[in-house]
Amino acid sequence: MSHHIIEFRNVSFTYPDGTAALRDVSFRITHGEAVGIVGPNGAGKTTLIMLMNGLILPGGGEVMVGEVPVTRKTLSEIRRKVGVVMQNPDDQLFMPTVREDVAFGPSNMELPPEVIEQRVDEALREVGALHLKDRPPHRLSGGQKKAVAIAGVIAMKPDILVMDEPTAGLDPGARRQLIEIVKGFRHSRIIATHDLDLVLEVCERCILLHGGAIKRDGPPGEILLDAQLMQESGLALPLSATV
Amino acid sequence: MEIGSNFLNIGYLDSLSYRASPVHRIDPRIKTIVTIVYVVTVVSFPRYEVSGLLPFFIYPVFLISVGNIPPGFVLRKLLLVSPFVVMVGMFNPIFDRTPMLELYGVEISGGWVSFTSILLKFVLTISTALLLIATTSFTGICEGLGRMGVPQVFVVQLLFLYRYLFVLVEEALRMVRARDARSSGKRGKGVRVFIHLVGVLLVRTIQRAERIYAAMLSRGYTGRMPLRRTHRIGMKELIFLSSWILLFLVMRRYNLSLYLGILLGQDGMR
Numbered sequence: 001m002s003h004h005i006i007e008f009r010n011v012s013f014t015y016p017d018g019t020a021a022l023r024d025v026s027f028r029i030t031h032g033e034a035v036g037i038v039g040p041n042g043a044g045k046t047t048l049i050m051l052m053n054g055l056i057l058p059g060g061g062e063v064m065v066g067e068v069p070v071t072r073k074t075l076s077e078i079r080r081k082v083g084v085v086m087q088n089p090d091d092q093l094f095m096p097t098v099r100e101d102v103a104f105g106p107s108n109m110e111l112p113p114e115v116i117e118q119r120v121d122e123a124l125r126e127v128g129a130l131h132l133k134d135r136p137p138h139r140l141s142g143g144q145k146k147a148v149a150i151a152g153v154i155a156m157k158p159d160i161l162v163m164d165e166p167t168a169g170l171d172p173g174a175r176r177q178l179i180e181i182v183k184g185f186r187h188s189r190i191i192a193t194h195d196l197d198l199v200l201e202v203c204e205r206c207i208l209l210h211g212g213a214i215k216r217d218g219p220p221g222e223i224l225l226d227a228q229l230m231q232e233s234g235l236a237l238p239l240s241a242t243v
Numbered sequence: 244m245e246i247g248s249n250f251l252n253i254g255y256l257d258s259l260s261y262r263a264s265p266v267h268r269i270d271p272r273i274k275t276i277v278t279i280v281y282v283v284t285v286v287s288f289p290r291y292e293v294s295g296l297l298p299f300f301i302y303p304v305f306l307i308s309v310g311n312i313p314p315g316f317v318l319r320k321l322l323l324v325s326p327f328v329v330m331v332g333m334f335n336p337i338f339d340r341t342p343m344l345e346l347y348g349v350e351i352s353g354g355w356v357s358f359t360s361i362l363l364k365f366v367l368t369i370s371t372a373l374l375l376i377a378t379t380s381f382t383g384i385c386e387g388l389g390r391m392g393v394p395q396v397f398v399v400q401l402l403f404l405y406r407y408l409f410v411l412v413e414e415a416l417r418m419v420r421a422r423d424a425r426s427s428g429k430r431g432k433g434v435r436v437f438i439h440l441v442g443v444l445l446v447r448t449i450q451r452a453e454r455i456y457a458a459m460l461s462r463g464y465t466g467r468m469p470l471r472r473t474h475r476i477g478m479k480e481l482i483f484l485s486s487w488i489l490l491f492l493v494m495r496r497y498n499l500s501l502y503l504g505i506l507l508g509q510d511g512m513r
């Protein structure tokens with residue numbers, strides 16, 4: 001299943017104002033892997049995610065999804081394969097009702113109405129938000145918004161699910177629920193987060209970014225529990241490791 | 244300063260519009276058309292008309308009762324905008340002193356009659372417009388506009404404006420609170436701080452717009468908004484439309500309060 005692979009080949013990215021956000025980043029994520037991307041504020045996590053579905057294109061190097069390079073021409077194909085859940089759910093829930101919002105992606109894929117309807121129900125059920133179907137997004141709680149935002153992405157049935165800060169602003173219950181959702185997802189998952197315990201629990205691999213470059217790439221247990229490395233990288237040990 | 248909760252109270256108006264009642268279920272297009280006809284009919288009355296306007300209260304009263312809208316809410320909104328109308332009508336009694344009618348031996352000038360007429364027209368039209376929103380939801384009105392031929396760009400603009408108004412107001416409130424928290428009881432440093440806040444808000448809004456657009460692209464946006472059609476014009480709609488418009492025309496043509504007055508053996512006001 002080569003299309004569930006995402007690969008960065010010596011990718012660099014510099015913002016128009018001259019900030020070099022990523023420098024010579026290379027990694028390969030294969031089918032079914034759950035990968036956590038950690039690093040202090042400004043390390044380049046969000047930038048990395050935006051490169052994965054072509055919201056920005058690399059300044060140097062190449063991003064591959066399956067056998068397809070991310071370029072201006074392949075964008076629509078790439079975006080169907082790589083589903084991105086944004087950091088702030090308010091940015092993602094722009095339609096008047098939950099139902100319409102979840103249907104937004106499938107509708108853009110020109111699916112027949114019955115299929116769209118079915119996918120909306122399936123996706124909402126998967127995140128436990130089916131009862132919110134007819135509510136307007138601006139009347140939901142933070143955790144509910146997050147769940148619906150995820151449903152909006154999984155309704156497109158992407159091969160790779162990418163999430164930016166999925167647990168930020170969630171209460172412990174909602175966070176637990178989200179972890180279960182992420183664990184239940186069958187395909188490749190990439191999670192950029194400050195929630196190191198989430199990475200420890202869900203991911204089998206962890207990429208540590210620092211100053212726009214990969215500092216370490218390996219099992220979460222080795223990276224996140226290395227007190228000296230964490231301190232050097234401006235992070236702290238996961239809570240579960242300190243008690 | 245609770246912009247969100249006290250001034251227009253859009254949040255509350257919004258929540259009213261999600262109630263389920265027979266009026267809420269009527270197709271937005273129909274309610275919009277009936278409201279427009281209503282407003283035009285009311286405004287078309289001559290400037291000295293008072294008694295002929297009174298029967299028109301039936302429509303807002305109908306919406307309030309069937310739509311299950313708290314009347315106090317509508318009254319408070321009316322009071323909020325009334326100073327404006329009083330300003331507009333205020334000069335009539337001063338300039339127009341021709342005696343017009345006698346009520347219990349007191350002579351009333353034309354100015355007062357036309358002032359009353361303006362007030363009535365105002366109360367009728369504003370309350371009906373408010374009730375349209377409270378019983379239709381903004382989304383419904385937008386859907387209706389789109390289906391009546393308004394270009395999609397405008398409809399989507401309106402929808403986004405409405406959606407992010409809530410986010411924006413919240414953000415503005417947070418900033419105002421942060422300023423107040425750090426200005427030791429005074430209102431910040433006056434105008435300069437205020438201008439600065441507005442600037443920051445603008446920049447944040449632009450950044451947010453960029454992120455929303457990115458989210459739309461991520462989900463395959465190609466320029467077409469897949470809006471749902473939730474309503475249908477059926478028999479109920481046609482009856483609603485035709486009976487109200489007919490009633491408005493009848494009430495415009497015949498002064499029902501006058502007939503009622505004659506029926507009760509009294510003189511009408513005019």
Ligand SMILES: Nc1ncnc2c1ncn2[C@@H]1O[C@H](COP(=O)(O)OP(=O)(O)OP(=O)(O)O)[C@@H](O)[C@H]1O
Nearest residue numbers: 015017019021039040041042043044045046047048
């Ligand atoms: N639109 C932009 N224009 C210019 N520079 C930017 C822009 N967005 C991010 N940067 C810069 O790029 C670098 C990486 O930012 P990025 O948002 O990827 O970090 P992050 O790891 O997601 O941080 P956080 O944990 O705070 O979300 C930072 O130095 C940041 O200041």
Ligand SMILES: [Mg+2]
Nearest residue numbers: 045046087164
């Ligand atoms: Mg980020």
